[in-house]
Amino acid sequence: xxxxxxxxxxxxxxxxxxxxxxxxxxxxxxxxxxxxxxxxxxxxxxxxxxxxxxxxxxxxxxxxxxxxxxxxxxxxxxxxxxxxxxxxxxxxxxxxxxxxxxxxxxxxxxxxxxxxxxxxxx
Amino acid sequence: xxxxxxxxxxxxxxxxxxxxxxxxxxxxxxxxxxxxxxxxxxxxxxxxxxxxxxxxxxxxxxxxxxxxxxxxxxxxxxxxxxxxxxxxxxxxxxxxxxxxxxxxxxxxxxxxxxxxxxxxxx
Numbered sequence: 001x002x003x004x005x006x007x008x009x010x011x012x013x014x015x016x017x018x019x020x021x022x023x024x025x026x027x028x029x030x031x032x033x034x035x036x037x038x039x040x041x042x043x044x045x046x047x048x049x050x051x052x053x054x055x056x057x058x059x060x061x062x063x064x065x066x067x068x069x070x071x072x073x074x075x076x077x078x079x080x081x082x083x084x085x086x087x088x089x090x091x092x093x094x095x096x097x098x099x100x101x102x103x104x105x106x107x108x109x110x111x112x113x114x115x116x117x118x119x120x121x122x
Numbered sequence: 123x124x125x126x127x128x129x130x131x132x133x134x135x136x137x138x139x140x141x142x143x144x145x146x147x148x149x150x151x152x153x154x155x156x157x158x159x160x161x162x163x164x165x166x167x168x169x170x171x172x173x174x175x176x177x178x179x180x181x182x183x184x185x186x187x188x189x190x191x192x193x194x195x196x197x198x199x200x201x202x203x204x205x206x207x208x209x210x211x212x213x214x215x216x217x218x219x220x221x222x223x224x225x226x227x228x229x230x231x232x233x234x235x236x237x238x239x240x241x242x243x244x
Contacts, residue, residue, distance in 0.1 A: 002164055005237055042124055042198020071193075071204060073218045073235035076164020080202070080218040080235035082193060096195045096202040098220055098235075113195035113202035113220075115127055 001103055005074035011105050012079050016067040019085075024061050028054035031107045039112035040095075063088045070094065077101050092120045123225055127196035133227050134201050138189040141207075146183050150176035153229045161234035162217075185210045192216065199223050214242045 003011075018027050028050050031037070037047040037056060047056045066086040073080045078100045085093045095114035102108050125133075140149050150172045153159070159169040159178060169178045188208040195202045200222045207215045217236035224230050 005239060040197055041200050041202075042196070071218070073240060074164070074237055075162055075233075075235045078163050078235065080163075080220065082204070082218075096193070096204075096218065098202065111197075113197045113200065115196055117127060118195060 001077045003074070003077055003101065003105075005072075007105070008074040008077075008079045008101070009069075009072050011101055011107075012072065012081055012099065013069060015099075015107065016069055016083055019057075019060075020065050020067045024054045024057035027057045031110075032102055035107055036109045037111075039110065040115065041111050041113050077103075086122070090122055092122055094118050094120075123199045125196070125199055125223065125227075127194075129227070130196040130199075130201045130223070131191075131194050133223055133229075134194065134203055134221065135191060137221075137229065138191055138205060141179075141182075142187050142189045146176045146179035149179045153232075154224055157229055158231045159233075161232065162237065163233050163235050199225075208244070212244055214244055216240050 015030055018030060031050050031053050033050050035050065035053060037053050047053050068084045069081060070084055071082040078098065080096065080098045082094060082096045093114055095112045095118065097110060097112045099107050100109045137152055140152060153172050153175050155172050157172065157175060159175050169175050190206045191203060192206055193204040200220065202218065202220045204216060204218045215236055217234045217240065219232060219234045221229050222231045
């Protein structure tokens with residue numbers, strides 16, 4: 001299974017747009033039922049399944065989020081990308097994320113690499 | 123198992139320095155015996171084991187390589203980073219790579235995300 005880079009980038013852009021403008025359930029709907037999410041990588045917690053993933057994003061529902069794709073790389077049915085996440089106009093985080101997708105373009109796994117050294121107070 | 127970001131970045135820098143200045147066997151020695159390597163991701167081939175990995179890097183032994191770390195993210199015992207690879211001063215590739223490390227700092231897996239759209243002729 002393999003996608004054109006443009007298709008993978010469209011999946012990622014849809015995800016970033018939904019993180020910025022959608023509800024936790026909207027974001028979780030982009031994931032498969034049995035997807036996994038680790039954010040941040042090494043944080044000790046892997047969220048398994050769409051319900052757990054919706055719970056993870058609910059924490060972000062009360063703040064204003066902006067997203068901007070900075071760098072994008074495609075590979076087969078996977079994508080690696082860096083983006084900027086601005087939280088309530090007060091904080092900017094620049095993670096590198098890696099995602100895998102199923103044949104329908106739903107996210108089967110997401111891993112976010114970032115730490116406090118990638119957070120800037122605005 | 124978890125490393126400080128500085129330790130992970132040092133492992134990655136050692137890898138990039140060895141790619142630029144070492145032999146295929148030098149690079150392969152940074153990997154564990156049973157490590158896996160996929161470069162590019164989606165290319166259809168996963169190299170398994172240090173001998174196969176040395177074979178992969180032998181193809182690069184006849185060209186002059188320069189490497190420069192551009193962006194680095196740490197997470198637990200993993201690292202995600204973007205770097206520039208300059209080949210014989212004629213071509214520049216900017217992959218995003220993801221690596222996992224064992225407790226001794228040896229590479230247990232490497233995945234390189236890039237495609238022809240990330241290659242620039244100089």
